[in-house]
Structure formats: structure tokens, C-alpha cells
Amino acid sequence: MQYTVLIQPRRNGGFTASVPTLPGCRSQGATEDEALDKIRAAIANHLKDTKIVQVEVTENGVVVPKAKNPWDSIIGMFENDPIFEEVDRRIKQDRERELRRLKNKARRR
Numbered sequence: 001m002q003y004t005v006l007i008q009p010r011r012n013g014g015f016t017a018s019v020p021t022l023p024g025c026r027s028q029g030a031t032e033d034e035a036l037d038k039i040r041a042a043i044a045n046h047l048k049d050t051k052i053v054q055v056e057v058t059e060n061g062v063v064v065p066k067a068k069n070p071w072d073s074i075i076g077m078f079e080n081d082p083i084f085e086e087v088d089r090r091i092k093q094d095r096e097r098e099l100r101r102l103k104n105k106a107r108r109r
Contacts, residue, residue, distance in 0.1 A: 005039055007032055022046050034109065041106035044099060 008016045015032050017039035019025040025046045029035030078084040 003043060005036065007035060017042075019043060019046075029109070037105055038109055041102040044102050045106075 003019050003021060006018050006020060008018075010016055010028070014028055014030045015035040017027045017029070017035040019039065019042075022043065025039070025042050027035055027038035027042045029038050
């Protein structure tokens with residue numbers, strides 16, 4: 001997933017990084033690269049408990065939860081694929097490895 005990140009120099013030196021589409025998701029660093037590394041970790045942390053839902057707005061403005069989950073159309077699509085479990089396992093490993101890397105980077109700063 002890609003996000004637009006605003007990088008701004010600070011008056012006292014260093015840089016601030018913020019994500020306009022994620023209110024409150026901000027970070028700072030001595031260099032632009034450091035600010036970008038930290039904002040990546042901040043984005044991951046900001047989204048860790050986030051879920052995707054869709055809502056429908058009726059003509060009178062009442063917000064009604066959409067009945068069907070957007071993922072329902074692909075559930076089971078690869079159920080009989082002989083390599084699905086291996087691909088799924090590798091994707092999960094890669095995601096966990098990247099999340100650990102970002103968390104470790106954020107801790108060191």
C-alpha cells in the first residue's frame with residue numbers, strides 16, 4: 001500500500017513527516033531518510049488494528065452498514081490450488097519479517 005507523505009524541514013533542524021490521509025500519523029527525524037523510516041513504522045503501527053468496512057449512504061443521509069463483506073467474492077477462490085498453503089505461509093512470513101524490521105527500526109530511534 002502506498003501513502004503520500006509530506007516531509008517538512010523543522011526550524012531547529014531535522015524533518016517532520018506526516019500522512020495527510022491518516023490524521024495524527026506523524027514522525028520526526030534528523031534527516032529526510034530517518035523521518036521516512038520512522039513514518040513507515042508509524043503507518044504500520046497506526047494501521048495494525050484497522051479493518052476495511054464499506055458503508056452505504058441512503059438518500060436521507062442515514063449510514064447503513066453494507067450487508068456484504070468486500071472480501072466475500074474471493075473467499076475460497078484458491079482452496080483447491082496445490083501451492084496455496086505454501087504461498088500463504090510465505091506471504092505471512094514476509095509480512096511478519098517486515099513488521100519486525102519496522103518495529104526494530106522505530107525502537108532504535
